[in-house]
Amino acid sequence: MTSGNGQRVAFERKTIAHVIQGSLLEGLVARLADDADVEDLRVGRFVVVEGVRNRFFSSVHDVKLEAANLAVLKAPPPSLDLARTSLAGTQTYVTVELKPKLMLERSENEVHPVKTIPGHFARVAEATDEDVALVFGEPGDTMMRLGSPLEMEAAVCLDLERFVERSNGVFGKTGTGKSFLVRMVLAGLVRSRAAVNLVFDMHNEYGWESYDEETRRSAPSLKQAFDAEVLIFTLDPASSARRKVTPDFEVHVAFRDVEADDLALLGRELNIRDAQIPAMWRLSEVLGADWLLEFLSMAPGDDLNAFADANGLHAGSLAALHRNLSRLRKLPFLKETGTDDSVERIVKALLAGKHVVLEFGRQTSLLAYMLVANILTRKIHGRWQTEKETAVAEGRHNDPPQLTITIEEAHKFLSPETSSQSIFGEIAREMRKYNVGLLVVDQRPSGIDEEVRSQLGTRIIAALDDERDQHAALAGLPDATAMRILLNNLEPKKQVLLAGYALPMPIVIDVDDYYTFFSNVRRQAAGALTGADPWAGRGGGSAPDA
Amino acid sequence: MSEMNGMIGEVVQASTTRFRAIAAKVFEPPRFGSFVKVMSAGGRTYGVVAGVETASFDSARRAMAFGMPWEQLIREQPQLMELIQTEFDTVVIGYGAEGSLHHFLPPYPPRLHDFVSACSPTEVAALTDSLEFVRTLASLRDSPVHELVSAAIREASLARGGDDAFVSEAARAVAELFKDDYDLAMSIVRRLS
Numbered sequence: 178m179t180s181g182n183g184q185r186v187a188f189e190r191k192t193i194a195h196v197i198q199g200s201l202l203e204g205l206v207a208r209l210a211d212d213a214d215v216e217d218l219r220v221g222r223f224v225v226v227e228g229v230r231n232r233f234f235s236s237v238h239d240v241k242l243e244a245a246n247l248a249v250l251k252a253p254p255p256s257l258d259l260a261r262t263s264l265a266g267t268q269t270y271v272t273v274e275l276k277p278k279l280m281l282e283r284s285e286n287e288v289h290p291v292k293t294i295p296g297h298f299a300r301v302a303e304a305t306d307e308d309v310a311l312v313f314g315e316p317g318d319t320m321m322r323l324g325s326p327l328e329m330e331a332a333v334c335l336d337l338e339r340f341v342e343r344s345n346g347v348f349g350k351t352g353t354g355k356s357f358l359v360r361m362v363l364a365g366l367v368r369s370r371a372a373v374n375l376v377f378d379m380h381n382e383y384g385w386e387s388y389d390e391e392t393r394r395s396a397p398s399l400k401q402a403f404d405a406e407v408l409i410f411t412l413d414p415a416s417s418a419r420r421k422v423t424p425d426f427e428v429h430v431a432f433r434d435v436e437a438d439d440l441a442l443l444g445r446e447l448n449i450r451d452a453q454i455p456a457m458w459r460l461s462e463v464l465g466a467d468w469l470l471e472f473l474s475m476a477p478g479d480d481l482n483a484f485a486d487a488n489g490l491h492a493g494s495l496a497a498l499h500r501n502l503s504r505l506r507k508l509p510f511l512k513e514t515g516t517d518d519s520v521e522r523i524v525k526a527l528l529a530g531k532h533v534v535l536e537f538g539r540q541t542s543l544l545a546y547m548l549v550a551n552i553l554t555r556k557i558h559g560r561w562q563t564e565k566e567t568a569v570a571e572g573r574h575n576d577p578p579q580l581t582i583t584i585e586e587a588h589k590f591l592s593p594e595t596s597s598q599s600i601f602g603e604i605a606r607e608m609r610k611y612n613v614g615l616l617v618v619d620q621r622p623s624g625i626d627e628e629v630r631s632q633l634g635t636r637i638i639a640a641l642d643d644e645r646d647q648h649a650a651l652a653g654l655p656d657a658t659a660m661r662i663l664l665n666n667l668e669p670k671k672q673v674l675l676a677g678y679a680l681p682m683p684i685v686i687d688v689d690d691y692y693t694f695f696s697n698v699r700r701q702a703a704g705a706l707t708g709a710d711p712w713a714g715r716g717g718g719s720a721p722d723a
Numbered sequence: 724m725s726e727m728n729g730m731i732g733e734v735v736q737a738s739t740t741r742f743r744a745i746a747a748k749v750f751e752p753p754r755f756g757s758f759v760k761v762m763s764a765g766g767r768t769y770g771v772v773a774g775v776e777t778a779s780f781d782s783a784r785r786a787m788a789f790g791m792p793w794e795q796l797i798r799e800q801p802q803l804m805e806l807i808q809t810e811f812d813t814v815v816i817g818y819g820a821e822g823s824l825h826h827f828l829p830p831y832p833p834r835l836h837d838f839v840s841a842c843s844p845t846e847v848a849a850l851t852d853s854l855e856f857v858r859t860l861a862s863l864r865d866s867p868v869h870e871l872v873s874a875a876i877r878e879a880s881l882a883r884g885g886d887d888a889f890v891s892e893a894a895r896a897v898a899e900l901f902k903d904d905y906d907l908a909m910s911i912v913r914r915l916s
Contacts, residue, residue: 248905259916260909263894268902 190302193224194273201294204238204659207301209271215240218273220666221674221685223304223326226277228295233277234288234304234312236684238662241272275301276659278682279312288312288681306331312681321365323675324686333675333686335362335635337371340679341579343634344605344615346587348622348650353639354670356382357389357691359583359618360398362637364698367403367532372579372614374532375523375557377550379541379585384409384534385422391670396691399534402699408526410519412510412549413538428519428535429512430552432470432505437461439551440502442595446544447505453498456490463488470513473503508545520556527557528564528577547589554582555600558613565611580613587617588624596626605629622649634678640667651676654683732811732839734761737832739815742770744839746809750777756874758842758850758882759813761833766820768833769842769850770813771875773866777809813839814863814871816856826855847882851889854896861900869907872897873914890915 192210199205205226209215218240226233244250245268254260277295279288288311309331316322320334340362347362349355360383366372376383382398384407389396399407400422411417411424437457440447444454461468475481481499485492505511523533535553537546561577568576584590584601596602604613606629622630623645631653638650647664651657654676663674663685676683731753732744742761746752752775753759761768779786786807789796796803818829842850850856860872876893880886894912901908 245902246905252905254909255913257913257916259891259894260912262891263898263908263912265895267895267898268905268908 190225190305192300192302193218194301196226196295196297196299196301197272198297199275199294201291204274204276205235205294207273207275209240209273211266215242215271217328218271219327221327221663223309223329223684224275225302225304225308226275226295227300227302228280229299231280231282231293231295232308233291233295234279234281234308234682235275235277235301236663236682237273238276238659239274241274242269243272244269273301276656281311286311304329309333313684319369319371321362321369322689323361323365324673324688327672327685327687333684335365335675336679337365337369340635341366341372341581341614342609343678344617344632345635345637345677345679346617346619346622346630346633346650347637347639348619348641348646349639349673350620350641350643350646352669354688354691355618355620355639356380356387357396358637358639358673358688359383359616360396361689361691361694362616363399363532363583364402364695366581367399367406368698368702370530372581373527373530374534374581374583375527375554376532376534376583377546377553377585378534378536379546381416381420381422381536381538383583384424384536385420392692397695397699399532402695402702403532404702406530407532407534409534409536410523411536411538412540412545413536416538417536422536424536426519426522428523428549428553429510430519430549431512431514432473433466434520434552434556435469435505435511435548436552436555437468438598439548439555442551442590442599443544443547444595446542446547447501449498449501453494453501456495456498459488459490469502469505472499473506475499504544505548508540508548510540510545510549520553520560523553524557524560527580530578543586543589546586550584551590551599551601554604557582558600558604558611561613562611577612579609581616582613583616583618585618587615587619588621591617591625591629593626596629602626602629605632620646622646625649627652635675635680636677638664638667638674638676639672640664640669656683729840730838731759731841734833734835734837734839735810737835739828739832741773741815742768742813742833744811744813746775746811749804749807749809752809752811753839753841754874754878756871756878758847758875758878759839760842760846761837761839763833763837765831766818766829768815768829769817769819769846770815771856771860771871771878772811773814773860773863773871774812775809776811777807779807781806814860816859817850824849826850826853842882844882844884847879851879851883854893857893857896858900861897869911869914873911876911876915 193213194207194209196205196207218237220237222237224235226235249268254264277291280291281288309326313333314320316332316334319337321337322332323335324333325331326333347355347359363374366374378384384398384400386395386397400409408425410426410428412428414427417424440457441454460472464471477496477499481496482492485495526533564577590599590601604615630649636650641647641650647661651660660683671688673688674685730747732746734742734744736743753772755772757772759770759772815828817826857872860875861868880890883889894915897911898908
């Protein structure tokens with residue numbers, strides 16, 4: 178945009194308010210223009226403040242009713258329209274609190290973080306589509322359109338290249354459309370090839386279609402859009418068959434793959450007390466790689482007592498551990514011998530640039546989910562480390578491909594008690610060292626270890642009721658306190674706060690319609706849709722597939 | 724006698740801010756709050772009628788009660804009409820000279836014995852395009868300001884053909900003007916609706 182053009186645009190904008198006071202630290206206070214309607218000003222709205230030399234991009238954080246005279250408040254005017262309109266703007270007025278985030282010098286095309294504030298009476302105006310494009314970029318291959326600012330049509334884009342450089346979080350209470358949002362982001366990653374994905378799909382939503390309770394139709398998912406690029410692995414082939422999903426592979430986990438630390442993580446699910454964890458370490462030390470199977474094969478009673486005596490373990494405690502761990506035998510995917518090296522298949526697929534969705538079918542117990550996710554991730558992460566080290570030694574700086582691992586119920590893996598043992602805690606902390614990042618999906622971010630959540634680069638946050646969850650979801654972001662007010666005012670559905678590394682400034686958006694989005698992605702994948710905007714936004718005019 | 728046309732009174736006392744006039748006919752003063760003008764040699768002085776009074780000519784002799792119906796009184800005491808007069812008090816709100824109109828006080832007060840006439844609707848519209856007259860009226864201290872301000876706004880609206888937008892603008896000006904006296908502002912606004 179040229180500055181001349183910018184000037185022209187400036188005159189077309191509708192004035193909302195004029196700045197009357199403020200500071201860089203606290204933000205700006207502006208008085209609402211007399212012809213502006215307070216009810217039009219929704220918290221989170223994206224606006225522009227026009228200084229003399231700079232334009233400041235900002236969002237509305239609060240709206241306040243003020244009175245010049247206390248008497249007005251003590252005796253509100255009679256219910257005559259004339260009385261109320263005569264007071265509006267004279268004795269009663271409205272102020273708007275704004276937080277400028279970015280500024281743009283008039284002659285420049287690049288936005289910078291704010292370092293100053295506009296002067297008195299600077300005009301606060303509606304943002305235009307050009308402003309949104311200037312700040313959030315135009316949709317493109319790795320610029321993914323996710324939605325638009327409140328009351329606007331322009332695209333707000335997620336910079337996928339930056340997105341995958343860190344671990345990220347998607348938070349929101351149940352029923353906010355979290356899983357639809359995650360599917361959109363994953364589709365973006367697949368389409369743009371910004372990362373290969375491994376999805377631990379606890380509720381069978383990310384591979385094939387799932388039932389959408391709100392629209393009462395089946396919502397398509399990654400495999401339908403990208404076909405051969407996405408492989409579905411399953412832990413429960415019978416469930417897949419019932420849902421008419423043809424999985425690419427069935428996943429087995431061998432007992433010998435289970436390490437003591439994997440089980441330590443499952444303390445609560447397996448009812449293992451902290452005191453029993455050293456016993457498991459001792460078991461694996463004494464019995465070697467097949468410790469678990471050998472231990473479970475011991476007969477309760479004499480065998481166990483003898484073993485306890487020989488190794489200096491408490492017999493009663495060992496018997497309890499034996500009972501608890503016996504539950505693992507009920508998991509159908511856990512095999513005595515490795516019949517198929519599932520990890521190897523998954524790694525191969527990922528290295529070849531394919532995306533893997535691991536369905537759990539009816540194995541949706543946390544025990545199964547956490548056990549499998551942790552074991553597979555530990556092994557895959559190990560492989561990625563090896564690949565990375567080899568690649569660095571050979572000067573291949575782009576290998577292995579950037580990997581994003583999506584986990585649900587993340588607080589189970591990343592709680593303060595478990596995050597130090599779980600591989601996920603390690604991945605979140607080591608950042609992009611080995612080209613592996615997490616996409617953490619959770620409805621209770623307060624359950625996640627503080628150290629881990631402050632490492633999350635980009636947050637996509639839907640409505641959260643609990644105050645602790647709101648705090649946690651924003652932890653580590655600048656201005657987190659100010660942003661809580663935005664969170665508090667989110668619609669329960671299809672509205673999210675985007676903030677962090679992949680966004681130039683935090684913003685509340687109305688999320689694009691899932692079905693339209695997906696039908697566009699599918700048509701594109703099939704080569705039917707071409708155009709400047711690969712994400713063909715709301716205004717794209719394409720009807721969703723029935 | 725063309726200058727007598729539309730004449731409703733004659734100035735008998737004048738200062739920079741106010742003038743008093745005797746109505747051309749007893750009991751026929753201009754309406755309270757209406758807009759009047761005085762044509763003098765130096766220009767036109769515009770004002771708003773701020774009070775009307777009918778009393779005996781002779782301040783030493785007060786009118787007395789007769790206890791009879793009006794028709795009978797006029798028939799039996801016809802001289803009475805010659806002994807009383809109607810006087811009105813006007814607040815100056817602006818002046819005009821050589822085709823211009825100013826919403827502030829004139830350099831000189833009107834001359835005594837100049838004639839007072841009512842403003843035409845066009846003149847009222849021009850005078851009240853700026854709401855400065857509200858401020859001038861509001862600055863009075865010796866008359867019921869809320870009554871005067873609301874009457875003047877009602878008269879102006881009437882002359883403008885019942886202009887609601889004007890009333891609402893004027894009400895805002897009142898609220899702004901009396902921001903320190905909310906009760907007064909509201910009592911004026913109530914009188915406008």
